[in-house]
Structures are given as structure tokens and as C-alpha cells.
Amino acid sequence: MNDLIKELYQEIILDHGQDPRNFGECNPHNKSADGHNPLCGDNLKLTFFVNQDDIIEDIKFTGEGCAISLASASLMTEKLKGLEISVAEEIFRDFAKLVSGSNDDLKILNEEDSLYALKGVGGFPMRVKCATMAWHAFKEALKN
């Protein structure tokens, strides 16, 4: 077995890929967006509710995709629930760096975070879009 594959598909990724958490539609929600990966046709719909203090009270997603995109969306929703929007955006910046193969000067994420399990994507540049699809939908929803 190749180490790169083990690094990419850590236990937590396979688990969340097969059994994604927060799968469904958030009701009520005041933010939503669709995510697409034009390379493969994978897609998801993200819905969440932001309260008056800018806190993400609840967040869910539905969609179809590979283990990486589903696990990433699942782990993202787990991480973001209860956080302030500005913190969530900082985490996205960290996450984008992490999956591009760099873990230098991460501001918030560290090895204790479950999102850190997606670091292995750095070894597969063509899979970065899988890992960031949910996050791009999150950013898109904030614009709407």
C-alpha cells in the first residue's frame, strides 16, 4: 500500500465520506449556495442559518461526490457550526493553504483539528477542487 494513498484516505476521511454528517437541508436557513466541480460533475447544495450576532447556528449540505468532497463538506459543517462568520472565513484561508500542500503560518487550524486530515490532498493537486468545493459554496453563499 502506498503511503500517499493512506495519507489521502485517512480513517476519518473514509468514515465521513461514507457517512457524511449534517447531510440534509437546514430549516430555516437564510444563506445557501450550490457548489460544482466542473471537472467531474460533482455538486452539492449548502444551506445555513446565520443569526443577528453573525454566528452560524446551523449548517447542512446535500449532494453527490467523491469521498474527498463529501468528507470535506461533512467536516466543514462540523467545524463551522457555532462559529462567527469572520472566524469561518479565516479557517477557509488556512484550509485552502493546507490542501494546496502548505501548512506554513496557519492562523487557526492545527493538527488537532479534524480538518487537518485533509492535508493529504496536497499530494494530489487535481483533487484540491474536490476538497474545496464545499468551502467555495460557503463563500458564495455569504455573497448572496
Add this chain to the structure above:
Amino acid sequence: MIDVQKIRDDFPILNKKILNKKNLIYLDTAASAQKPQVVTDEINSFYSNNYANVSRGVHTLSVESTFKYEDARKRVQKFINAESEREIIFTKSATESINLIANTFAEKHINEGDEIILSVMEHHSNIIPWFLIRDKYKCKILFANIDNDGNINEEHFESLINEKTKLVSITHLSNVFGTITNQKIINLCNNAGIPILLDGCQSAAHIPIDVKALGCDFYVFSGHKLYGPTGIGVLFGKEKLIEKLPPYQGGGGMIADVSTEGATYTDLPAKFEAGTPPLVQAYGLGVAIDYVNKLEMSKISEYELELTKYALNKMQELDFIDIHGENNNKHSIISFNLKKIHSHEVSSYLDVEGIAIRAGHHCCQPLMKQMKLNATARVSFGIYNTIEEIDAFISALKNCRDFFKK
């Protein structure tokens, strides 16, 4: 008989180690073929020894360049058995070839309410140009259904043909299923007097092509899938049809005379080749055609069919695989999915084993939607692939299933 070991020696890239460890097993020829050394050497030599712009000067180098460029056209003409060199237009890609026909044919022949027939399994490059034409000319695009075995449904296709049908544009060899379009479909168009364009991107590389025997009016293919360079495409069009079409792009090389009042255009094929053409790439394609001719297309085709049948048999023995469009009419291309495992996972897993396959929608989203799939995995074969490579691929599929089953 094909001596595959000897052929492999012609392709330096096959010695590459993937991730510094694994021998490359390249099973993605349908996306693009690898290049024999002679093609890259000749391209290099052209730039080093003979290069200048074509048809522009009377100096020695321009003459040499022009000769090489026009010689490539002759090789293409013979390769697909076109009547005349005037019927061979060089473009930058098969995509540009289709766009050229879509735009010029529509300008001449398409009016509001007219109909163009495609099939559901077309590559996006044989759908989007027609959508753009539909938006501009308010014509209709009709899609022929695909049966579960990956063939165009003949009855449905025939039912779409009527007096409003102006053109049919379909694949000759499906880049998803590997199925070869039935000659009956082409005959139906011929009998109804409807021009038919065949997208030959896959077929040109895998089966002998004779545009006269096929009876197609237009045939397009790209150089890079035929062991040639990128940046070169071919459009074949029957002379009596393309000579009446207006120019596609304006520029140098396609004019007879220009004044401040206007211009007259030159004759075929230059009329459709505005600007400095991809002349070195055209030459490279000519060299690739020579290479293929030396091996003989009929023998290549036979060998690749043998590989395809071997792989198909082995894959059919695996109970964890769904093969798409199952039939005995496949050539060089097999699409499949591992049950409950996304094709991305399969492709990444195989990649670290050194095996390059394609995963995704293969630029065929309408077909994927019909099959209710997001993405499939695809293996495709070329002249350099071996039975041993297919065995390694099958074994890797089993390991992949075991890894993700946990």
C-alpha cells in the same frame, strides 16, 4: 503482426517512473496519445533546419516550410481517403473544426425553425457549438437517444429526420462507450439527402478511415489523439459542400485580393485557414500518420481490439464492477464504475500504482445525466499497451476495492 515491445521503444515517456517508483501504465490514450520519438524529433528538426512562415515568401526557407506544410495535407488526404487535398482544412483542434462548420454552415443554410440532429452521447465540443448556433439562428437541436448498450437508437434517430432537418452531427466512435456508430445511421442521412458530420476524434486513432466509403460529408479529428502534437486539428469537407460556405475567420492567407473597399477570398483550402497556420504541428501530424501507416492501421486496429476484448472479459469477471454500455462493439475504450466507490477514488488509487486512467464526466454531461451518473472511470488503449498492463490494471482494481471496502 504488431511487435508491441518494439513499438514501446519508440515512446520515451513509457520509461517514466510515476512518483519516482512505479512504471507508468498509460491507459488514457482516448484523452490524448503519447508521442513517438520520431514525431518530437522531426518537430524539433523542422524548427532547427527548415522553419519560416508558409505561403508568404519566395525565399528558400519559406519554400521549404510551405512544402512540408502542404505535404502534411497530402498525407492527411490519403490517410482518410479524401478525394482531393482541397477537402482538407487544418485547424487548431477538432473543436475548432466543428465550430468552423457550425458557423459557416449555419450562415449559409440554417434558418429559424430548422433542425440539427445530435446524439445524447456527444462530447461537449459537438454540442456547445450547435447550442451557440441555436441561440443565434433560432433553430432546434434534437438529440437521438442512446440505448443501454451504448449505441444510438436507430428507430429514434430515424424518427427525428424530417424535411426541417438540415444537418446531422454525431460521434463516429464514442469517447465514453467505445461503440462505433452503425453505418446504417450514416446511410439514413445519405438517403434523406442530409449532410452528416462525423466526430472522428477517437475513430481516426483506432480504425482505418475511408471518408468516401463511410459516406460522411464532414469528418473532424485532432492530431494529438493520433500520436501527433497538440494544436492541430483536421476538417474534411466534401468539396461541393465547403466550396459554397462563407469564410470562417478573416486574416492573412485566405484572400485573393484586398482593397479599402473590400476583399475577395482565395480558393480551398486556404479560404478557411486565416492567419499563420499551426504549420509545424501540421507537419508533426504528417509524421505521426507516417508512423501509423508504417505499422498499418488495420493491424493496429486488430491489436487494440484484442486488448479491448481481453480487458472486457477480465472486467466482466469482477463482480464489484459496472461496465457502461455493455456490448461486443467496443473499440479501445471501456467506461466503468466500482460499485459504491467514486471514480475519483479509483483514479487516485490507480495513479499511485503508476496507472493513468480517466475519471469524470468525459465532457459528456448530457449522457452522464441520462445514465444517472456523476462520473465514470474510463480506460482506453493505444498501440503501446500490453496484455501485462491490463493484468496489472485488473489486479490494482481488486486492491482498490479492498482498500475502500474497509
